[in-house]
Amino acid sequence: MTRVAFFDTKPYDKVWFGRLCSEYEVEIVYFESKLSEKTSALAADFEVVCAFVNDSITEEVIESLYAGGTRLLAMRCAGYNNIDFKAAFGKIHVVRVPAYSPYAVAEHAMALLLSSVRKIHHSYVRTREFNFSLNGLVGFDLHGKTVGVVGTGKIGRVFIDICKGFGMRVLAYDPYPDEKLGVTYCSFEELCKESDIISLHCPLTEESLHLINRESIAMMKDQVVLINTSRGALVDSQALLEGVRSKKIGAAALDVYEEEGELFYEDKSTTILDDDTLMLLIAMPNVLVTSHQAFLTREALGNIARTTLSSIASYVKGEVMEHEICYQCDTCHKVTGQRCF
Ligand code: NAD
Numbered sequence: 113m114t115r116v117a118f119f120d121t122k123p124y125d126k127v128w129f130g131r132l133c134s135e136y137e138v139e140i141v142y143f144e145s146k147l148s149e150k151t152s153a154l155a156a157d158f159e160v161v162c163a164f165v166n167d168s169i170t171e172e173v174i175e176s177l178y179a180g181g182t183r184l185l186a187m188r189c190a191g192y193n194n195i196d197f198k199a200a201f202g203k204i205h206v207v208r209v210p211a212y213s214p215y216a217v218a219e220h221a222m223a224l225l226l227s228s229v230r231k232i233h234h235s236y237v238r239t240r241e242f243n244f245s246l247n248g249l250v251g252f253d254l255h256g257k258t259v260g261v262v263g264t265g266k267i268g269r270v271f272i273d274i275c276k277g278f279g280m281r282v283l284a285y286d287p288y289p290d291e292k293l294g295v296t297y298c299s300f301e302e303l304c305k306e307s308d309i310i311s312l313h314c315p316l317t318e319e320s321l322h323l324i325n326r327e328s329i330a331m332m333k334d335q336v337v338l339i340n341t342s343r344g345a346l347v348d349s350q351a352l353l354e355g356v357r358s359k360k361i362g363a364a365a366l367d368v369y370e371e372e373g374e375l376f377y378e379d380k381s382t383t384i385l386d387d388d389t390l391m392l393l394i395a396m397p398n399v400l401v402t403s404h405q406a407f408l409t410r411e412a413l414g415n416i417a418r419t420t421l422s423s424i425a426s427y428v429k430g431e432v433m434e435h436e437i438c439y440q441c442d443t444c445h446k447v448t449g450q451r452c453f
């Protein structure tokens with residue numbers, strides 16, 4: 113049995129990993145705390161550590177894990193902007209789950225878009241109090257509107273198909289366009305200028321950090337609707353708040369938030385938040401926030417557990433790990449068919 117230290121555990125993780133771990137000869141020790149500089153000592157003597165999207169895997173954490181004997185970090189998520197890969201290289205192999213259900217995230221993006229433009233979040237609250245008034249609930253048809261999709265990878269292209277089904281005109285921006293996709297690519301600037309709705313489906317990188325900022329918001333159509341199910345820091349939250357307050361932005365629906373790390377996935381309902389920007393955004397009638405739940409479907413959770421456990425099994429057997437990543441990914445195992453180091 114391979115023992116795995118599992119950080120940031122939620123009840124649904126235990127259900128899906130619990131069902132499959134014996135099949136992969138893995139024994140999991142669950143920790144509720146996030147993996148961070150304060151908690152990395154818990155992983156001492158665990159060769160394998162499993163972490164999640166808001167864990168903070170800094171150089172110090174890598175050094176501490178390595179000193180404690182950890183040699184594999186299995187991320188049970190797709191994004192990996194929270195890892196210091198340079199520090200990990202040569203010490204700890206890192207695997208992730210690149211695709212578990214693009215449908216889960218793309219469908220959530222559409223759920224946010226529909227809820228937002230048809231004001232379902234307001235209707236739900238009203239009818240629970242037997243308030244059947246329609247005042248203030250006027251929305252607009254998606255049919256015929258232009259949606260700008262930023263990032264046409266696995267999730268972006270599913271979202272594009274959904275939007276086409278709604279009869280929307282689709283524009284896309286991606287630095288690596290796929291000409292076979294049958295979508296009209298344009299520059300990011302054109303996308304900002306022409307879209308009624310903008311949905312983000314690109315990773316967080318140095319280039320995409322604060323892609324949505326004061327300048328790009330200024331280029332957008334008045335009353336633009338912004339959907340972000342990718343990573344919070346793609347959007348400068350302060351600029352977004354200003355855009356909402358100035359009524360430039362018609363609506364924003366966010367599944368991710370720049371400073372979500374200490375907040376999302378936790379019950380903070382009896383706490384006074386320190387984050388004024390988030391509090392003000394949530395207080396806006398045209399801002400809808402979900403707490404990084406776009407991935408949360410049964411299908412996705414099952415796939416996450418199976419892919420993560422399968423990568424752990426490959427590591428234990430000394431095999432090449434299909435989903436290994438590192439900071440020099442493009443020049444290592446993908447080319448040579450070896451592990452990253
Ligand atoms: P992917 O790698 O398949 O596609 C990403 C696409 O973005 C690629 O085509 C890439 O060329 C493009 N891209 C890279 N930099 C860009 C930039 N600066 N501007 C525009 N496009 C750029 O990834 P995916 O599986 O489609 O996932 C997309 C993102 O969704 C992930 O990076 C992750 O941050 C996010 N995500 C969120 C959740 C959630 O629960 N909210 C779950 C899974 C993934």
